[in-house]
Amino acid sequence: MAQQNADRKPDLHPFFHPQTVAVVGASASPGKVGHTVLTNMIGAGFKGRLIPVNPKGGEIEGLPVAATIAELPRGLDLAVVAVPRRFVVDSLRELGALGARSAIVITAGFKEVGKEGWYLEQEIREVCAEHGMALLGPNCLGMINASAGVNASFAAGQPNPGSIAFFSQSGALCVAILDWAVGANIGFSKFVSLGNKALLDEADMLEYLAQDTETKVILGYIENVEHGEAFLRSAEAVCRQKPVLMIKSGTTAAGAKAASSHTGAIAGSDQAYEAAFRKCGIIRVQDVETLFNLAQAFSAQPLPHGPNLAIVTNAGGPGILAADDCARFGLNMARPEQRTVERLQAFLPPYAGFYNPFDIIGDADAARFRKALEIVIDDPMTHSLLVILTPTPQADVEATARAVVEVGRRRTDKPVFCCFMGMKGVHAGKRILDSAGVPCFEFPEPAVQSIKAMYDHFLRSRRGLPEPFSMERDRERAARVVAEARAKGTLEIVEFQAQEFLAAYGLPTPPTKLARSSDEAVAAAEAMGWPVVLKIASPDISHKSDVGGVAVNVRNAEEVRRTFWDITSRAAKLRPEAYVVGCLVQRMAPPGVKEVIVGFKRDEQFGPLIMFGLGGIYVEVLKDIAFRLAPLSARDAFEIVREIKSYMLLKGVRGEQPVNFEALERIILTISQVAVDFPEILEAEFNPVLVDHDTAIVADVRMTLHS
Numbered sequence: 001m002a003q004q005n006a007d008r009k010p011d012l013h014p015f016f017h018p019q020t021v022a023v024v025g026a027s028a029s030p031g032k033v034g035h036t037v038l039t040n041m042i043g044a045g046f047k048g049r050l051i052p053v054n055p056k057g058g059e060i061e062g063l064p065v066a067a068t069i070a071e072l073p074r075g076l077d078l079a080v081v082a083v084p085r086r087f088v089v090d091s092l093r094e095l096g097a098l099g100a101r102s103a104i105v106i107t108a109g110f111k112e113v114g115k116e117g118w119y120l121e122q123e124i125r126e127v128c129a130e131h132g133m134a135l136l137g138p139n140c141l142g143m144i145n146a147s148a149g150v151n152a153s154f155a156a157g158q159p160n161p162g163s164i165a166f167f168s169q170s171g172a173l174c175v176a177i178l179d180w181a182v183g184a185n186i187g188f189s190k191f192v193s194l195g196n197k198a199l200l201d202e203a204d205m206l207e208y209l210a211q212d213t214e215t216k217v218i219l220g221y222i223e224n225v226e227h228g229e230a231f232l233r234s235a236e237a238v239c240r241q242k243p244v245l246m247i248k249s250g251t252t253a254a255g256a257k258a259a260s261s262h263t264g265a266i267a268g269s270d271q272a273y274e275a276a277f278r279k280c281g282i283i284r285v286q287d288v289e290t291l292f293n294l295a296q297a298f299s300a301q302p303l304p305h306g307p308n309l310a311i312v313t314n315a316g317g318p319g320i321l322a323a324d325d326c327a328r329f330g331l332n333m334a335r336p337e338q339r340t341v342e343r344l345q346a347f348l349p350p351y352a353g354f355y356n357p358f359d360i361i362g363d364a365d366a367a368r369f370r371k372a373l374e375i376v377i378d379d380p381m382t383h384s385l386l387v388i389l390t391p392t393p394q395a396d397v398e399a400t401a402r403a404v405v406e407v408g409r410r411r412t413d414k415p416v417f418c419c420f421m422g423m424k425g426v427h428a429g430k431r432i433l434d435s436a437g438v439p440c441f442e443f444p445e446p447a448v449q450s451i452k453a454m455y456d457h458f459l460r461s462r463r464g465l466p467e468p469f470s471m472e473r474d475r476e477r478a479a480r481v482v483a484e485a486r487a488k489g490t491l492e493i494v495e496f497q498a499q500e501f502l503a504a505y506g507l508p509t510p511p512t513k514l515a516r517s518s519d520e521a522v523a524a525a526e527a528m529g530w531p532v533v534l535k536i537a538s539p540d541i542s543h544k545s546d547v548g549g550v551a552v553n554v555r556n557a558e559e560v561r562r563t564f565w566d567i568t569s570r571a572a573k574l575r576p577e578a579y580v581v582g583c584l585v586q587r588m589a590p591p592g593v594k595e596v597i598v599g600f601k602r603d604e605q606f607g608p609l610i611m612f613g614l615g616g617i618y619v620e621v622l623k624d625i626a627f628r629l630a631p632l633s634a635r636d637a638f639e640i641v642r643e644i645k646s647y648m649l650l651k652g653v654r655g656e657q658p659v660n661f662e663a664l665e666r667i668i669l670t671i672s673q674v675a676v677d678f679p680e681i682l683e684a685e686f687n688p689v690l691v692d693h694d695t696a697i698v699a700d701v702r703m704t705l706h707s
Helices: 033-043 085-097 115-130 171-183 202-211 228-239 262-266 269-280 288-300 316-329 338-345 366-378 397-410 424-436 444-461 475-487 495-504 518-528 557-574 616-622 634-643 647-651 661-677
Strands: 020-024 049-053 078-081 102-105 134-136 142-145 150-153 161-168 188-193 217-222 244-248 283-285 308-313 384-389 416-420 512-515 532-537 550-554 582-587 594-603 607-614 625-629 681-691 696-698 701-705
Touching: 020 033, 033 049, 033 150, 078 085, 085 102, 085 115, 115 134, 161 171, 161 202, 161 288, 171 188, 171 288, 188 202, 202 217, 202 228, 217 288, 228 244, 228 269, 244 269, 244 288, 269 283, 269 607, 269 625, 283 288, 283 444, 288 444, 308 316, 308 366, 316 384, 316 444, 338 366, 366 384, 366 397, 384 397, 384 444, 397 416, 397 424, 416 424, 416 444, 475 495, 475 661, 475 701, 495 532, 495 701, 512 518, 518 532, 518 557, 518 582, 532 557, 550 557, 557 582, 594 647, 594 661, 607 634, 607 661, 625 634, 634 647, 634 661, 661 681, 661 696
Parallel strands: 020 049, 020 078, 078 102, 102 134, 161 188, 161 217, 217 244, 244 283, 308 384, 384 416
Antiparallel strands: 142 150, 142 188, 512 582, 532 550, 532 582, 594 607, 594 681, 607 625, 681 696, 681 701
């Protein structure tokens, strides 16, 4: 809980497992929120003391009513506040004075409606923080803990107890999902509508649910994270214990802020969330259907201990589709041992498929399915099993479903999934599988996708913590460059100014010299050797190519003089307000080098977002980019380089030597260190970084400071 003092952080056990609950604003009129909350608590089978609060007194639903908050017992565990907005602050203040431990504010009309509501929300936050009272909302649906008989919400329907926890910023989405889950017989351990998150937020939910013995898998829908560091800490801790699956909305570029660098233009909010989820181990999904497909898989089946999937099917076509999905999602088709093939050949028809996918033919009955499943799942090369059934006339769907359940129960160390294709003909079999906790899908793709997600989680859960990267650097020397730019009132540090900064971090650069005249340019070129590159040197011109400020492959003194005057005069004409210092003279890179870009942009929620991809002027067009959040580990640098689609170009094609990956990864780790060392740098970009089989050098650099 980022806003509250850590030593006053409320205990959420009374919130989720209350013994005394008050409904402030309870109503005797059906249809009103205060009435729905009260009847939901009764309908959930709450065993503790439930107290309606209404100025009229009397009884509601057979329960004695407290006319005022002052009549409530001290130390109340939970108060559900459903009163008009103008009474919320005073109600919470009275509850705090009575020592109430937690509150849910259902009432809307706070920061979501404008300035006045924002100030009211700050006030209720401060009141609850002052009294150490956990606060859910305002503007929320409420909370459900079915196993404790608590439904402190105004949602319709009572979900069953289960092992899936769900929290959401959207109350409307909560209503829809709850209705769907009740119809699909999906149970929940906890169900929470976060609302405006005045105090309790995603980080608090993750921290509590990590220790919740009733929860096996955690689901979330988020629109924004306001306290990124707290979120990352909580998520990293819980993802090492339990799978966390999330939908993040608002993924388009419509809300992205304009930025001055390639990195800034490309690295939007969605990339930051993607990198944040990856860093802490959250599994991101794109739609609600996939969210619950994965949730059911994680909650019901053991994790696969390897990537090998075996497919047993009574239909060749669906088996081939599943094999295609296996390749697409990055799993392996299990290669059976010879003993397995021989055992299958001993009883299957001679025209069956004895190699994965195992096609046991359309006339397979339940007994044939059972025997094939037992043999295939026993093979040590099988890590997970997918059973595909189509309702042929010979198929006994219900008996086959029972066979799948029994085979799976006897071999609980390997996950078993089903795809019973069809609707009416397979409905009874699906019901048997669902009740036994065997995930059953209509098509192979979501089954394979679920197995892949579970295997990825298995790998991550067994991976040790990344070793922190440390490097020698002269931070004071680099800080002087930043201070000098500040003193001059500039927000950009361009290439000719940044040479000292690069040297302070030991970053390799091509021989470079600032020339203030054409004579100095010739002398510099002759000293470093032909050919050379000339670049405009101006603190006011960051995109050199926009003013024709770069010339490559300059081969003699006459060309240097002519190019120097061409570049500087063109810059003066196109950018008359710019102060032109002269030109940088730089040794030309040898033939065969490849250009990549390394940069970072500081995200408001999560901090520095490191970017790597194909470099040069085409980076914004091709957008073959990978992202990570700083600080990076050596493993992060290794992975980010190999994540881009053009990685094979770096690895070498048609006899080319691979680039020096170690040198390239060192530059990526260095820019991560720069991002950590200098929070005043908003964006930084090394573009291009020239890399070949021998080395990697930073050929151009630009940094933008916070205003």
